[in-house]
Amino acid sequence: MKNINVYGSGCKNCTTTAELIEKTALQLQVEINISKVSDLQAIMEAGIVSTPAVSVDGKLVHSGSVPDQQKVKEFLS
Amino acid sequence: MLDWFTYFADWLTYSLFNLTAGSRLAGAVHFFIEDTSKILVLLLVLIYLIAVLRASLNPEKVRYYLQGKNRFLGYILGSVFGSVTPFCSCSSIPLFMGFISARIPLGVTIAFLLTSPLINEVVVVMLGSLLGLKFTLIYIAIGLSLGISAGFLIDTIKGERWLAPFLAAQYKRDDAIPEIEHVHKSMTLVERHQFAKKEMLTIFTRIWKWVVVGVAIGAAIHGAIPDAWFSEYLGAGQWWSVPVATLLAIPMYVNATAIVPIIESLLLKGVPLGTTLAFCMSAVAVSLPEFMMLKQVMKTQLLILIAGYLLVALSLLGWLFNAVNF
Numbered sequence: 001m002k003n004i005n006v007y008g009s010g011c012k013n014c015t016t017t018a019e020l021i022e023k024t025a026l027q028l029q030v031e032i033n034i035s036k037v038s039d040l041q042a043i044m045e046a047g048i049v050s051t052p053a054v055s056v057d058g059k060l061v062h063s064g065s066v067p068d069q070q071k072v073k074e075f076l077s
Numbered sequence: 078m079l080d081w082f083t084y085f086a087d088w089l090t091y092s093l094f095n096l097t098a099g100s101r102l103a104g105a106v107h108f109f110i111e112d113t114s115k116i117l118v119l120l121l122v123l124i125y126l127i128a129v130l131r132a133s134l135n136p137e138k139v140r141y142y143l144q145g146k147n148r149f150l151g152y153i154l155g156s157v158f159g160s161v162t163p164f165c166s167c168s169s170i171p172l173f174m175g176f177i178s179a180r181i182p183l184g185v186t187i188a189f190l191l192t193s194p195l196i197n198e199v200v201v202v203m204l205g206s207l208l209g210l211k212f213t214l215i216y217i218a219i220g221l222s223l224g225i226s227a228g229f230l231i232d233t234i235k236g237e238r239w240l241a242p243f244l245a246a247q248y249k250r251d252d253a254i255p256e257i258e259h260v261h262k263s264m265t266l267v268e269r270h271q272f273a274k275k276e277m278l279t280i281f282t283r284i285w286k287w288v289v290v291g292v293a294i295g296a297a298i299h300g301a302i303p304d305a306w307f308s309e310y311l312g313a314g315q316w317w318s319v320p321v322a323t324l325l326a327i328p329m330y331v332n333a334t335a336i337v338p339i340i341e342s343l344l345l346k347g348v349p350l351g352t353t354l355a356f357c358m359s360a361v362a363v364s365l366p367e368f369m370m371l372k373q374v375m376k377t378q379l380l381i382l383i384a385g386y387l388l389v390a391l392s393l394l395g396w397l398f399n400a401v402n403f
Contacts, residue, residue, distance in 0.1 A: 009170055040170065040373060041243050044243075044247070047175070047178075050136040051171045053171075
C-alpha cells in the first residue's frame with residue numbers, strides 16, 4: 001500500500017495527474033491510497049515550488065507538470 | 078523570408094476570395110490571413126528552439142539561484158528569470174510560497190511574478206514578427222524595469238507587513254534559513270528534444286486560439302474603425318488618454334498572446350506608442366482572476382499597492398513614450 005499525495009490548488013492539471021496515477025495503479029495492480037492536497041500551508045510545508053506535485057510515502061517524486069505515464073509507472077513500482 | 082506570408086495572403090484574398098484590393102473588407106481579411114499564418118508558423122518553430130535551450134530551467138532551480146543573493150542583484154535576476162522560466166499560471170501561488178519560505182526577499186519574488194506574464198517566448202516571437210526588433214527590445218526593457226522597480230519599491234516600504242499571516246510568520250522566522258538542496262541534472266540532447274516537442278505541442282494547443290482571437294480583433298480595428306476616430310479620442314493631444322487607457326485595461330483579462338496583434342493595429346491606426354503600450358501592458362500584467370488567486374497569500378493592501386504602482390508606472394511610461402518620438 002502506497003500513500004500518494006497530489007499537491008495542487010485544484011487546477012485542471014492536478015486533477016489530470018491524480019486520474020493518471022489512479023489509472024496506472026489499477027493497470028499495475030498496485031494498491032494506493034491517493035489524496036489531493038490543496039491546503040496552501042500544507043503545500044508550502046511540503047517544500048513544493050511548482051504544482052502539480054506528487055509525493056509517494058512522504059517523498060517528493062515529481063513537480064511542475066503532469067507526469068508522463070512512464071514516470072508514473074516508475075514511482076509506483 | 079517573411080514576404081512569403083504576404084504573398085500567401087495576397088493570393089487568398091485577391092485571387093481565391095476575389096475581393097477588391099483597397100476595400101475595407103479586403104484590408105481586414107488580408108491582415109487576418111497574413112498575421113495568423115505568419116505567427117502560427119513562427120511560433121511552432123521558435124517555441125521548439127527556445128524550449129530546447131531552456132529545457133533544464135525550472136522554478137526549483139530558479140529558487141536555488143535566487144536564495145541568499147544581494148538584494149539589488151536579486152531584483153534584476155528575479156525579473157530576468159521571470160521572463161524565461163516556464164510555469165503554469167496555476168503554479169504562481171505555490172511558487173510564491175516556495176520563494177517566501179526560502180526567505181527570498183518579497184520584492185525579488187514580486188519582480189519574478191510581475192515580469193512573468195509580461196515577457197515570455199511567445200510574446201517576444203510575436204512582437205518580433207509583427208513589430209520588428211526595435212519595438213521588441215523596448216518592450217522587453219520596459220517589462221524588466223517594471224518588475225525590478227516594483228521589487229525595489231515593495232521591499233523599501235516593507236511590503237511583507239501585508240503578507241497573509243501564515244506566510245508573514247514564515248518570512249519573519251529568524252532561525253537559520255533552510256538550505257535548499259538542489260540536484261543539478263544535465264540533460265542529453267534527446268531529453269531536450271522530447272521536452273521541447275512536448276512543450277511546443279502544449280503551448281501551441283493552448284495559445285493558437287488566442288492568436289486567432291487577437292488577430293481577429295486587430296483585423297476588425299484595422300478594417301472597421303476609421304483612423305479619424307483614433308486621432309480624435311486617443312491621440313497624443315489629450316494627456317488624460319494615457320491613465321484612462323491604463324485604468325480601462327486593468328479589469329480586462331487578456332493573454333499576452335492576444336494583445337500583440339491589437340498593439341500592431343492600434344499603432345497602424347496612429348494611436349501614439351505610449352498610449353498603446355500603457356493600455357496593452359496593463360491588460361496583460363493585471364488581471365482580476367490572478368488577483369483573486371493572490372488574495373490567498375497577501376492582504377488586500379498589498380494587492381492595491383501593486384495595482385496602484387502599475388497604474389502610476391504605466392502612465393508615466395505612456396507619457397514619456399508619447400513625448401519622445403521613437
